[in-house]
Amino acid sequence: MNNSILLISDEHNPFYSSVYGHPVIHTPNMERLADRGTVYESAYCPSPLCSPSRSAFFSGKRVHELQNYSNCNLGVPAGAPAYGDVLRQQGVYSAYFGKTDVYDRGDRLGFSEIHYSKDRNQPGDVNFRRRPLSIREGAAERASGFGVRENAFDDDLKVMDAALRWLKEVAPSIPEPWSLTINLLNPHFPQWNTQAYWDLYPEAADLPLYGKEEERANHPYARDLRNHFEADLFTEEQIRGLRRGYAGNVAFVDDQLGRLLDTVEDGGLTNTTQIVYTSDHGEMLGKFGMWWKCSLYEDSVRIPCIAAGPGYEKGRRVQTPVDLHDVQASLFHAAGVKRPESWVGEPLQTIAEYNEERVVFSEYHGHGTRSGAYMIRKGDWKLIFYTEAPHQLFDLSADPDERHNVYANHPEKAEELEAELRRICSPEAEDDKAHGFQAKQLELLAVMNGKS
Numbered sequence: 001m002n003n004s005i006l007l008i009s010d011e012h013n014p015f016y017s018s019v020y021g022h023p024v025i026h027t028p029n030m031e032r033l034a035d036r037g038t039v040y041e042s043a044y045c046p047s048p049l050c051s052p053s054r055s056a057f058f059s060g061k062r063v064h065e066l067q068n069y070s071n072c073n074l075g076v077p078a079g080a081p082a083y084g085d086v087l088r089q090q091g092v093y094s095a096y097f098g099k100t101d102v103y104d105r106g107d108r109l110g111f112s113e114i115h116y117s118k119d120r121n122q123p124g125d126v127n128f129r130r131r132p133l134s135i136r137e138g139a140a141e142r143a144s145g146f147g148v149r150e151n152a153f154d155d156d157l158k159v160m161d162a163a164l165r166w167l168k169e170v171a172p173s174i175p176e177p178w179s180l181t182i183n184l185l186n187p188h189f190p191q192w193n194t195q196a197y198w199d200l201y202p203e204a205a206d207l208p209l210y211g212k213e214e215e216r217a218n219h220p221y222a223r224d225l226r227n228h229f230e231a232d233l234f235t236e237e238q239i240r241g242l243r244r245g246y247a248g249n250v251a252f253v254d255d256q257l258g259r260l261l262d263t264v265e266d267g268g269l270t271n272t273t274q275i276v277y278t279s280d281h282g283e284m285l286g287k288f289g290m291w292w293k294c295s296l297y298e299d300s301v302r303i304p305c306i307a308a309g310p311g312y313e314k315g316r317r318v319q320t321p322v323d324l325h326d327v328q329a330s331l332f333h334a335a336g337v338k339r340p341e342s343w344v345g346e347p348l349q350t351i352a353e354y355n356e357e358r359v360v361f362s363e364y365h366g367h368g369t370r371s372g373a374y375m376i377r378k379g380d381w382k383l384i385f386y387t388e389a390p391h392q393l394f395d396l397s398a399d400p401d402e403r404h405n406v407y408a409n410h411p412e413k414a415e416e417l418e419a420e421l422r423r424i425c426s427p428e429a430e431d432d433k434a435h436g437f438q439a440k441q442l443e444l445l446a447v448m449n450g451k452s
């Protein structure tokens with residue numbers, strides 16, 4: 001029975017790290033963790049949006065099962081057991097520091113202790129209407145959220161400082177195995193840096209290699225997102241500034257990981273504690289003219305996943321696709337306790353280096369697109385199934401940037417992956433259910449606003 005530490009950042013596109021091959025951004029502490037353990041090359045989120053992804057991670061359920069489709073929390077069913085509660089009930093002390101943003105308030109999730117949970121107030125994000133599609137007016141002005149602010153990292157430092165104090169002062173006195181989760185807000189937009197981090201990567205103020213001139217940028221769902229966020233109005237100065245600020249935010253997160261690794265080593269916990277670094281979803285950063293998340297393209301739906309400690313081979317790089325459900329399952333595996341059989345995922349520690357039959361699933365029903373979309377990753381192949389637009393199939397081994405849709409060229413592969421999708425859910429039925437649920441949310445919102 002071993003302890004676990006999980007560090008979760010917010011909105012970290014893994015390609016913006018040296019571990020995953022970025023040519024400029026250096027993340028020495030992610031490399032340090034990778035050298036000690038295992039890098040999961042193809043890790044995904046359950047949904048490329050904050051609350052749905054986090055809710056799925058906390059509960060071991062799919063987003064469509066939870067009906068936590070967007071960042072609007074009106075009428076979202078609460079009460080699903082959370083991993084911290086299930087661990088606690090089996091004798092594992094569960095501590096949580098930082099943002100939760102899930103289907104229920106932090107103090108109701110059943111952790112042994114929870115701090116700075118920063119719950120989303122109701123009704124949450126109200127710009128979720130999809131029929132007709134809502135436009136987030138003023139989003140182009142939000143794109144000026146970058147540059148220097150000396151208090152840029154104060155909230156994250158408060159959380160990290162408290163978690164490290166807990167690790168030094170409280171953890172040694174806990175007789176049972178424990179699980180510590182730390183959640184940081186960076187590198188989530190806006191891209192404010194302190195001066196030191198802003199100065200790190202002036203060369204990161206570049207333009208996307210593949211921008212809005214690409215064919216992928218004009219898929220109907222991509223056009224929806226660009227319209228919803230007014231992305232075509234972003235200026236070159238904003239684009240360059242956001243990308244530079246993002247690099248500084250990633251460097252800050254890497255430094256916090258370094259502080260965590262130092263504390264673990266100084267406390268003699270290295271051989272008894274697994275450490276996992278991951279994120280809740282990625283960030284498009286202007287690729288295909290798109291920003292933030294909400295897309296099932298790789299930059300938005302992919303996440304970093306690096307793990308070390310008992311059960312992980314040093315210097316290993318796993319090609320088999322994994323997701324946040326597998327990260328959650330690793331906490332139970334480390335502690336040697338049971339996980340509910342109905343929960344999705346298997347422990348990272350037991351996943352083969354290359355299993356071309358393993359399937360990973362993600363879905364999106366949130367703001368900025370006309371209807372639902374679903375992703376299946378199996379081996380080198382990836383299907384994006386759209387309920388109201390042409391489907392896309394990518395061979396990621398030959399086309400990692402998803403520039404070439406080969407759906408028409410490989411009908412047998414498309415059919416194979418669609419069959420995997422339908423084993424998980426009916427995309428049409430779940431899309432109808434999501435639209436119906438959101439219609440009720442809009443009614444509740446009208447009542448709240450006194451319009452009904």
